[in-house]
Amino acid sequence: NAGVTQTPKFRILKIGQSMTLQCTQDMNHNYMYWYRQDPGMGLKLIYYSVGAGITDKGEVPNGYNVSRSTTEDFPLRLELAAPSQTSVYFCASSYDFGGLAKNIQYFGAGTRLSVL
Amino acid sequence: QQQVKQSPQSLIVQKGGIPIINCAYENTAFDYFPWYQQFPGKGPALLIAIRPDVSEKKEGRFTISFNKSAKQFSLHIMDSQPGDSATYFCAAQEDDKIIFGKGTRLHILP
Numbered sequence: 001n002a003g004v005t006q007t008p009k010f011r012i013l014k015i016g017q018s019m020t021l022q023c024t025q026d027m028n029h030n031y032m033y034w035y036r037q038d039p040g041m042g043l044k045l046i047y048y049s050v051g052a053g054i055t056d057k058g059e060v061p062n063g064y065n066v067s068r069s070t071t072e073d074f075p076l077r078l079e080l081a082a083p084s085q086t087s088v089y090f091c092a093s094s095y096d097f098g099g100l101a102k103n104i105q106y107f108g109a110g111t112r113l114s115v116l
Numbered sequence: 117q118q119q120v121k122q123s124p125q126s127l128i129v130q131k132g133g134i135p136i137i138n139c140a141y142e143n144t145a146f147d148y149f150p151w152y153q154q155f156p157g158k159g160p161a162l163l164i165a166i167r168p169d170v171s172e173k174k175e176g177r178f179t180i181s182f183n184k185s186a187k188q189f190s191l192h193i194m195d196s197q198p199g200d201s202a203t204y205f206c207a208a209q210e211d212d213k214i215i216f217g218k219g220t221r222l223h224i225l226p
Binding site: 040041043045090096105108110 | 122125152157158159162165205212214216218219
């Protein structure tokens with residue numbers, strides 16, 4: 001089981017360029033998330049999805065877009081990269097067991113992005 | 117009301133000591149409190165979690181203490197080892213919403 005796989009691991013972008021961060025999971029989880037992690041600031045939720053075809057904004061969605069066409073994939077799109085988007089991006093997935101059980105988040109290894 | 121406040125920001129402890137990391141929350145609707153451990157270059161991974169109907173949970177050397185009335189919870193690491201050096205995040209969850217603390221960078225001296 002690969003779990004949550006993110007590509008690329010590292011990327012340098014110039015201001016104004018666009019790119020897509022890829023995320024795929026093989027655990028058949030219905031929930032998927034994108035976070036950014038800045039030093040000393042913890043994890044901030046960018047977007048999340050509760051299932052294929054359904055996405056919703058998190059705390060810091062500006063400058064990003066997502067889509068969820070399949071259960072497995074949840075790509076994050078940066079349209080016009082800005083230096084403020086320099087960060088480490090984590091994708092996560094979880095499964096809603098319902099009832100008293102709570103969904104554990106499984107994280108990918110992250111994508112380190114620099115915008116210069 | 118959605119914040120989870122975590123302290124300290126960083127912590128250095130001698131091997132064998134007991135580092136304690138504290139978190140506080142405001143939203144009483146949160147009903148699940150996990151701790152995640154993150155090693156450099158890796159994503160966070162679930163370490164231990166507690167529900168508000170218990171005051172303490174132990175898993176190996178890791179213990180969560182939970183004070184529902186004070187809306188506070190803490191992580192204790194017994195007999196800490198250099199391999200425990202990592203960043204630790206507390207979190208609070210309600211249904212599909214999870215709020216993370218800002219993290220504590222822990223360094224255990226050999």
